Amino acid sequence: ETGVTQTPRHLVMGMTNKKSLKCEQHLGHNAMYWYKQSAKKPLELMFVYSLEERVENNSVPSRFSPECPNSSHLFLHLHTLQPEDSALYLCASSQDYYGGGDYGYTFGSGTRLTVV
Amino acid sequence: EDQVTQSPEALRLQEGESSSLNCSYTVSGLRGLFWYRQDPGKGPEFLFTLYSAGEEKEKERLKATLTKKESFLHITAPKPEDSATYLCAVQAYGGGSQGNLIFGKGTKLSVKP
Numbered sequence: 001e002t003g004v005t006q007t008p009r010h011l012v013m014g015m016t017n018k019k020s021l022k023c024e025q026h027l028g029h030n031a032m033y034w035y036k037q038s039a040k041k042p043l044e045l046m047f048v049y050s051l052e053e054r055v056e057n058n059s060v061p062s063r064f065s066p067e068c069p070n071s072s073h074l075f076l077h078l079h080t081l082q083p084e085d086s087a088l089y090l091c092a093s094s095q096d097y098y099g100g101g102d103y104g105y106t107f108g109s110g111t112r113l114t115v116v
Numbered sequence: 117e118d119q120v121t122q123s124p125e126a127l128r129l130q131e132g133e134s135s136s137l138n139c140s141y142t143v144s145g146l147r148g149l150f151w152y153r154q155d156p157g158k159g160p161e162f163l164f165t166l167y168s169a170g171e172e173k174e175k176e177r178l179k180a181t182l183t184k185k186e187s188f189l190h191i192t193a194p195k196p197e198d199s200a201t202y203l204c205a206v207q208a209y210g211g212g213s214q215g216n217l218i219f220g221k222g223t224k225l226s227v228k229p
Contacts, residue, residue: 098215107159
């Protein structure tokens with residue numbers, strides 16, 4: 001089991017639904033990230049939070065809304081998604097923003113999202 | 117523009133057949149190059165960080181090397197359990213988005229017994 005836990009593991013939602021993805025880390029890290037992983041594409045950074053403040057929003061459509069209530073939890077709220085949003089959504093954490101260093105980012109197992 | 121290209125896209129090896137995976141990169145100023153392993157249905161698992169040309173790191177059957185333009189992940193006498201997708205990422209110096217990890221598309225390695 002990794003130090004970053006994501007729930008649910010799988011999610012099927014209709015285009016008009018509203019759902020949320022949850023990420024939790026107890027590594028004492030100060031930065032948390034949402035990534036999107038689609039087939040045949042590199043991991044795409046969506047959002048970055050450092051010390052609970054959003055520091056980056058990588059031109060992500062407004063139908064994705066992140067929330068970071070504290071340094072251990074990160075949410076991704078989803079609404080009115082499109083079929084092309086179907087992907088593996090990964091949460092990661094690092095000691096500090098721009099971290100990585102000798103230990104890299106720690107990733108969760110992801111949520112496999114299917115939009116129908 | 118910072119960029120990472122991994123080759124080959126897929127690699128099939130027989131157990132015990134050594135080989136190398138390539139990661140070519142262009143970056144304004146390299147802060148670090150990262151290798152990850154990703155198993156199906158799981159998130160990437162950190163393997164190595166390399167910081168400067170000439171640096172090498174090893175872990176079991178894996179050895180990562182770095183030059184000014186590329187990194188290699190050498191796999192010696194692979195076993196079926198080494199089958200996975202291997203991801204390379206670079207991190208640049210600088211503020212804003214420059215400090216974020218930029219990933220390649222990965223190399224899918226299959227090792228047959």
